[in-house]
Amino acid sequence: MMVVLSEIINRLNPEKVxxxxxxxxxxxxxxxPNNERDDVLMWVSAKFSEKLKEVKKGVIICxxxxxxxxxxxxxxxxxxxxxxxxxxxxxxxxxxxxxTGISKTAIIGENVSIGKNVYIGEYTIIEDNCTIGDHTVxxxxxxxxxxxIIGENVxIGANNTIxxxxxxxxxxxxxxxxxxxxxxxxxxxxNVEIGNxxxxxxxxxxxxxLMENVKVDNLVHxxxxxxxxxxxxxxxxxxxxxxVEIGENTWVAPSSSILNQKKVGNDVTIGLSAVVVxxxxxxxxxxxxxxxxxxVALNKKKIMNEKLFK
Numbered sequence: 001m002m003v004v005l006s007e008i009i010n011r012l013n014p015e016k017v018x019x020x021x022x023x024x025x026x027x028x029x030x031x032x033p034n035n036e037r038d039d040v041l042m043w044v045s046a047k048f049s050e051k052l053k054e055v056k057k058g059v060i061i062c063x064x065x066x067x068x069x070x071x072x073x074x075x076x077x078x079x080x081x082x083x084x085x086x087x088x089x090x091x092x093x094x095x096x097x098x099x100t101g102i103s104k105t106a107i108i109g110e111n112v113s114i115g116k117n118v119y120i121g122e123y124t125i126i127e128d129n130c131t132i133g134d135h136t137v138x139x140x141x142x143x144x145x146x147x148x149i150i151g152e153n154v155x156i157g158a159n160n161t162i163x164x165x166x167x168x169x170x171x172x173x174x175x176x177x178x179x180x181x182x183x184x185x186x187x188x189x190x191n192v193e194i195g196n197x198x199x200x201x202x203x204x205x206x207x208x209x210l211m212e213n214v215k216v217d218n219l220v221h222x223x224x225x226x227x228x229x230x231x232x233x234x235x236x237x238x239x240x241x242x243x244v245e246i247g248e249n250t251w252v253a254p255s256s257s258i259l260n261q262k263k264v265g266n267d268v269t270i271g272l273s274a275v276v277v278x279x280x281x282x283x284x285x286x287x288x289x290x291x292x293x294x295x296v297a298l299n300k301k302k303i304m305n306e307k308l309f310k
Contacts (some may be wrong), residue, residue: 036057245263
């Protein structure tokens with residue numbers, strides 16, 4: 001596609017513009033010192049602003065920088081947060097047009113409520129008694145199991161199972177494991193995004209809940225009865241066990257695990273591959289296996305190293 005640079009400037013309102021604004025932009029690319037095109041949009045963070053001196057052409061979204069880095073053939077759009085500005089530019093001008101409609105191969109159950117401007121992909125299954133809010137996208141080969149409630153402006157990727165049963169068993173009188181029925185559901189709030197190949201289980205009783213603006217990556221397992229607070233992120237390969245409660249604005253890093261029934265507060269960071277076996281308080285950063293508050297974990301590591309190399 002093609003967009004006039006002045007239109008991008010008017011929409012994003014940069015703090016400052018340096019260079020020629022009479023350009024037409026046809027693509028957005030990574031910052032490339034070898035770029036020889038004048039019609040591409042790039043971005044760079046303040047951390048790597050020195051790379052600007054290597055770029056000879058194009059339009060660059062960046063922080064304010066030293067004037068000795070300016071190249072007369074480039075145009076610079078200055079923002080306090082270049083990454084966010086670039087995200088807005090991609091979303092506004094370079095995203096493919098959003099699809100709507102129900103694919104011919106999709107299967108829709110009985111008593112399903114589907115809102116306006118919804119897209120349901122190929123071979124996707126929406127079981128009985130589900131609700132799908134306005135402007136929601138559900139991609140190919142995803143199964144939305146019965147009684148699931150999905151809000152507005154939700155994006156669900158391909159090959160997901162939302163609302164399937166979890167792993168719950170008890171031994172009977174003969175010592176055999178028997179399955180505990182799951183008669184709850186899943187509730188997904190507005191503006192939630194879920195990647196591909198992810199499983200979110202229905203609750204045994206009540207609901208598994210993802211509050212508004214939660215973001216779930218690919219290959220995540222969220223078990224029965226979990227509650228994830230507003231604006232939290234659960235990243236690839238994470239496992240959130242049954243009845244865990246996660247607060248708002250919390251980051252659950254890749255390959256981390258949270259033991260069942262644990263409570264994780266607001267504004268928490270759970271580190272890469274951490275194994276959470278106890279509650280985590282508001283604002284804490286925890287790392288390791290078992291996960292501990294970062295200052296405690298690093299102090300233990302220091303003591304261990306001192307003993308090893310004494």
